[in-house]
Amino acid sequence: MSKPKKNKHGESKSSKLTRRTMLKMGAAAGAVTILGPTILTSRKSTVYAQGTVAEPVLCAPTPVPQSPPHTPFVDDLPIPTPAIPQFLSPAPTEAANIGGGEAARDPHQRWAEFTPAVTYQLELKAGTHQFHRDYLPSYIWGFNGKYPGPTILNAYGVPSLVRFKNSLPTSTTSFGTNTSTIHLHNGHTASESDGFAGDFFAPPLFKDNHYANAYAGIDDFGGFPKGDPREAQFTMWYHDHMMHETANNNYLGLNGVYLLYNDKCPPWEFSSPGSIRLPAYYGVTDIPLFLGFKRFCATDTVNGRTEMFQVVGGAAPATDKFTVNGKIQPKLSVRRRKYRFRLINSGVVLNWNFSLHGPDGVQKTMTVIASDGNLLRTPADVSATSTPNTIEVHVASRMDVVIDFSQFTTGQSVYLVENTQTPQFVSTPTPPDPAPGIPIGKVVMRFDVIGDTIIPDTPPIPATLTDLPPIPAQQPGGPFEWGFRFIPGQADGNNFRVSHSSIPEDNASHVATFLPFDPGRVDHVVLRGSTEEWIIRNDTLAGNWLHPVHIHLEEGRILERTICTVPSATGCNPANRAPVAMPPWEDGTNARRDVYPVPGQHRLKVRLAFRDFHGRYLIHCHNMNHEDAFMMVRWDVVESMAELRKRREEINAERIARGLTPLYRKEHLG
Amino acid sequence: MQRRKFFTNLASDKPERQVPAPVQGVPHVGSPGPAVFTNALLRTQDNKAVRFYDDLIRGKQVLINMMYATCEGACPIVTANLVKVYDSLKDRMGKDLFMYSITVKPEEDDPAALKNFAQMHRALRPGWTFLTGDPYDLETIRYRLFAMNHIAIDTNIYSHTSFLMIINDATNRWLHVDPQASLHTVLWNISLADPPKTREQILEENRKLQERIDKERKMFGYRMTL
Numbered sequence: 001m002s003k004p005k006k007n008k009h010g011e012s013k014s015s016k017l018t019r020r021t022m023l024k025m026g027a028a029a030g031a032v033t034i035l036g037p038t039i040l041t042s043r044k045s046t047v048y049a050q051g052t053v054a055e056p057v058l059c060a061p062t063p064v065p066q067s068p069p070h071t072p073f074v075d076d077l078p079i080p081t082p083a084i085p086q087f088l089s090p091a092p093t094e095a096a097n098i099g100g101g102e103a104a105r106d107p108h109q110r111w112a113e114f115t116p117a118v119t120y121q122l123e124l125k126a127g128t129h130q131f132h133r134d135y136l137p138s139y140i141w142g143f144n145g146k147y148p149g150p151t152i153l154n155a156y157g158v159p160s161l162v163r164f165k166n167s168l169p170t171s172t173t174s175f176g177t178n179t180s181t182i183h184l185h186n187g188h189t190a191s192e193s194d195g196f197a198g199d200f201f202a203p204p205l206f207k208d209n210h211y212a213n214a215y216a217g218i219d220d221f222g223g224f225p226k227g228d229p230r231e232a233q234f235t236m237w238y239h240d241h242m243m244h245e246t247a248n249n250n251y252l253g254l255n256g257v258y259l260l261y262n263d264k265c266p267p268w269e270f271s272s273p274g275s276i277r278l279p280a281y282y283g284v285t286d287i288p289l290f291l292g293f294k295r296f297c298a299t300d301t302v303n304g305r306t307e308m309f310q311v312v313g314g315a316a317p318a319t320d321k322f323t324v325n326g327k328i329q330p331k332l333s334v335r336r337r338k339y340r341f342r343l344i345n346s347g348v349v350l351n352w353n354f355s356l357h358g359p360d361g362v363q364k365t366m367t368v369i370a371s372d373g374n375l376l377r378t379p380a381d382v383s384a385t386s387t388p389n390t391i392e393v394h395v396a397s398r399m400d401v402v403i404d405f406s407q408f409t410t411g412q413s414v415y416l417v418e419n420t421q422t423p424q425f426v427s428t429p430t431p432p433d434p435a436p437g438i439p440i441g442k443v444v445m446r447f448d449v450i451g452d453t454i455i456p457d458t459p460p461i462p463a464t465l466t467d468l469p470p471i472p473a474q475q476p477g478g479p480f481e482w483g484f485r486f487i488p489g490q491a492d493g494n495n496f497r498v499s500h501s502s503i504p505e506d507n508a509s510h511v512a513t514f515l516p517f518d519p520g521r522v523d524h525v526v527l528r529g530s531t532e533e534w535i536i537r538n539d540t541l542a543g544n545w546l547h548p549v550h551i552h553l554e555e556g557r558i559l560e561r562t563i564c565t566v567p568s569a570t571g572c573n574p575a576n577r578a579p580v581a582m583p584p585w586e587d588g589t590n591a592r593r594d595v596y597p598v599p600g601q602h603r604l605k606v607r608l609a610f611r612d613f614h615g616r617y618l619i620h621c622h623n624m625n626h627e628d629a630f631m632m633v634r635w636d637v638v639e640s641m642a643e644l645r646k647r648r649e650e651i652n653a654e655r656i657a658r659g660l661t662p663l664y665r666k667e668h669l670g
Numbered sequence: 671m672q673r674r675k676f677f678t679n680l681a682s683d684k685p686e687r688q689v690p691a692p693v694q695g696v697p698h699v700g701s702p703g704p705a706v707f708t709n710a711l712l713r714t715q716d717n718k719a720v721r722f723y724d725d726l727i728r729g730k731q732v733l734i735n736m737m738y739a740t741c742e743g744a745c746p747i748v749t750a751n752l753v754k755v756y757d758s759l760k761d762r763m764g765k766d767l768f769m770y771s772i773t774v775k776p777e778e779d780d781p782a783a784l785k786n787f788a789q790m791h792r793a794l795r796p797g798w799t800f801l802t803g804d805p806y807d808l809e810t811i812r813y814r815l816f817a818m819n820h821i822a823i824d825t826n827i828y829s830h831t832s833f834l835m836i837i838n839d840a841t842n843r844w845l846h847v848d849p850q851a852s853l854h855t856v857l858w859n860i861s862l863a864d865p866p867k868t869r870e871q872i873l874e875e876n877r878k879l880q881e882r883i884d885k886e887r888k889m890f891g892y893r894m895t896l
C-alpha cells in the first residue's frame with residue numbers, strides 16, 4: 001500500500017530506519033513510526049495495538065440496574081495529580097505537522113508572540129478506575145488513562161501547549177466514540193486550539209492545543225502578562241467536545257482540571273505583591289472538587305469489573321451515584337483553617353445545588369469567591385439566612401468557595417449536601433442520617449476536622465477581591481437574540497434547537513430559523529475587537545427545562561434576567577417581562593460568567609467583547625445530551641469590517657433564499 | 671429484480687447461515703446483539719417478515735430513522751434529504767450499507783401505507799427498507815436506539831424523528847446526526863461509522879483535510895466548511 005512516494009512529504013529518512021532503532025526511540029518517535037512503510041506492512045497489528053485494557057462487557061440496558069451499594073465515607077478524597085511538563089518530540093510547530101502525525105488544523109494564531117514555554121502530552125486512552133472501595137475497577141476513557149485527568153497548573157504570562165495524543169481503542173464495546181476534540185473551558189483560546197466540535201481527530205493522530213495563558217484584551221493592553229489583568233480566570237477544565245458524542249465521551253471520563261495562577265492568586269499563601277492571599281496550596285488547602293454523576297452495573301467478579309452503566313447508542317443515562325474527584329461519598333481530613341474548594345460540574349446533564357451542614361445538621365457558612373473561574377468583585381456568603389441560601393452549580397459551571405473550618409471543633413464532621421437532585425442510592429436498608437435532618441443519600445462528601453492548623457491560616461477574605469472591567473457597549477443596530485428551546489411534543493421532531501434573530505421577542509423569525517447543529521454552517525459573524533449584546537431566551541413552557549448555555553472564547557456580563565409572567569411558548573409580550581433577582585455570582589456588576597443558566601420563560605441580557613483571535617466558535621447548551629441533540633450553533637470572529645459585511649450579507653442572502661427575514665439590518669452591516 | 675433478490679435473501683437468510691439451521695439472535699462479535707436491538711419480527715413495505723437483529727442489523731452498517739407516513743413536519747424534509755444521502759452513497763447501498771425507516775405509528779402504517787409513502791418520496795430503492803410491526807416491539811426499538819434518557823422526550827413518539835442513527839454492528843460503532851443538516855455533514859458522520867481504517871488511510875485523509883483547509887484559507891481567507 002504505502003509506496004515510498006509518500007516521502008516527498010518530508011519523511012524520507014523513515015524508510016531507512018530499522019525496527020530496532022524504532023523501538024529504541026520509543027514512544028516519542030511514534031510519529032516517525034507511523035510513517036515507516038516497511039514496518040507497517042509487516043508488523044501492522046503490533047504497531048497498531050493500543051493499550052491492554054480489556055473492553056467492557058456491558059450489562060443489559062433493561063431493566064435499568066440499581067448501582068451496587070457502597071459504604072459511605074470510607075475512601076479518602078483523591079487529589080487529581082498535577083500534569084508534568086515534558087519536552088515534545090516532534091517539537092510543536094506553528095502549522096500542523098502533518099508529516100509527523102498531527103491532526104489537520106489552521107496554523108496557530110499569535111504563535112511567535114506566545115511561544116510555548118511549558119509543554120505537556122496528555123494521551124487519551126482506555127484505563128480502569130475504582131470509584132469506591134466496595135467496587136471493582138471500572139472501564140474508563142481518560143487523559144493518560146486516568147479519571148479525572150491530570151490537573152494542569154499554569155500561570156499567566158507563561159504560554160503553554162498541550163499535545164493531546166489520541167490512543168483510544170480502534171474498536172470498543174463501550175458507548176464512547178474514539179474521535180475527539182478537546183475544549184479548554186473557558187480559555188481565551190484561539191479557534192484552532194479551542195476544541196471546536198467539528199475539529200475532531202482519530203487515533204493515532206495527535207493535536208497540539210496552544211494556550212496563550214494571556215488575559216483577554218491582548219490587543220489593547222500591553223504589560224506583562226499581556227492583556228487586561230481584570231479579565232483573569234482561574235478555575236477551568238478541559239474536556240472532550242466531540243460533536244454529537246460529547247455526553248458519552250465525558251461520562252466515560254475524558255475531562256480534567258486546568259488552573260491558572262497570577263500575582264493576585266499565586267500558588268502560595270504568604271504575603272507577596274498583589275496577592276489577595278486566598279488558601280492556595282494545590283491539593284492541601286486549595287482543592288478541586290470535580291463533580292460527576294454515574295450509575296454502575298452489578299459488580300461482576302467473573303471479569304473483575306464494576307462497569308459504569310452505559311447503553312450503547314444511547315445518551316448518557318440517568319444516574320444514582322454522586323462522585324467527587326472520581327470517588328463515591330469520599331471523606332477529607334481538614335484542619336481548623338480556611339480552605340478553597342473549586343466546585344466543578346463535569347456534567348454530563350445534571351446541575352448541583354449545594355449547602356454545607358455541621359454535625360448538628362444546621363446549615364453553616366460557605367463564601368463564594370469566584371463563579372465560572374472568575375473572581376467576584378465582592379465575595380458572597382451562603383448560609384441559612386442568605387439569599388439564595390444554596391449554591392447552584394450548573395453543568396460545566398465552576399464555583400470557588402472558601403470554607404472556614406475554624407468555626408468547628410476538632411473531631412467534628414461537616415457535610416456537603418446536594419439539595420435538588422434525587423438522593424443517591426447508598427445501600428439497602430438506607431443507613432441512618434449522618435446528621436439530624438440530613439439524609440445520607442443527599443450527602444456528597446464529608447469533611448473531618450482533625451485538629452488545629454499547621455500551616456498558618458490565611459487572613460480574612462478581602463471585602464473586594466477584584467476590579468471588574470467596564471461592561472462592554474451595545475452594538476449599533478440592537479442586540480441579537482438566541483432562542484434555546486425544547487418543545488415537547490412538537491410533531492416535526494425539532495426538539496433541541498438554537499434559533500437566532502435580530503428582532504427581540506419576535507417569534508416568527510425565531511421558529512423559522514430552527515436548524516440543527518452543522519459545523520459547516522455559520523449563523524452569526526462578529527468583528528474582532530467589537531462588543532455586542534446577546535439575548536439568550538428560553539420559551540419552554542413545560543417543567544423547568546433549564547438550559548445551561550455556554551459561549552466559547554469570551555466571558556460575558558449579565559445585565560438583566562427576566563421572566564415572562566404570562567408564560568408563552570411563542571415569545572413574551574414585553575409588558576409581561578418581570579425582572580428576576582440575580583445572585584451576586586451572576587449579576588454582571590459583580591461577576592463574569594461563561595455559563596448562562598436559562599430556565600423556561602427566562603431571558604438573559606449578556607454583553608460580550610470579542611477580542612484577540614479570529615475563527616470558529618460555538619454557543620451551545622452545555623447539558624451534554626442536549627448539545628449532542630444538536631442544540632449548538634457555530635459563530636465566527638472575522639478580522640476586518642469588509643469581511644464582516646461580506647459574510648453578514650452572505651448569511652442574509654442565505655436566509656432570504658429560505659424565505660426568511662434577513663438577520664442583519666443596515667446598521668449591523670456597518 | 672435486484673430488489674426482489676435482496677429481499678428474498680433477507681427473508682430466507684443468507685446461504686452460509688442456512689447450513690446448519692440458522693440460530694436466532696446470535697450477536698456479532700463485539701456487539702451487544704438482540705439485548706439492545708431486540709430481534710423483533712417486523713414487516714417490510716413489501717410485507718416480508720424480517721427479524722430486526724438477525725436480518726437487518728447483524729454485522730452490517732446501517733442508517734436508521736423513525737418516521738410515519740402522515741407526518742407533515744420533519745419527515746418529508748428528512749426523507750427528501752435521505753434520498754440525497756442515498757444518491758450519494760448508492761454504490762454501497764444494499765451491499766455494505768443499509769437504510770431503515772421505521773414507523774412510530776404502526777397502528778396507521780401498514781406495509782401498504784409505507785410502500786405508498788416510499789413511492790411518493792422516490793425512496794423505494796434497493797437497500798432502503800421501510801418497517802412496521804407490533805407497537806410494543808417498535809416502542810422498544812425506539813427506546814433502545816433513540817432514547818435521550820429524558821422522560822418528557824422519550825415518552826413522546828414524535829421526539830425522535832429528527833435523528834438518523836448510524837450504526838456499524840460489526841465494529842459496534844454508534845453515531846447519530848440530524849438528517850436536516852447539510853448533505854456534507856450527514857455523509858461525513860456516516861463515514862465515521864465506516865469499517866475501521868488503517869493507519870495509512872487515516873494519515874492520508876488527514877493530509878487531504880489539511881490540503882482542503884489550506885485551499886479554503888487561500889480562497890476565502892477563512893475556513894468555510896469543516
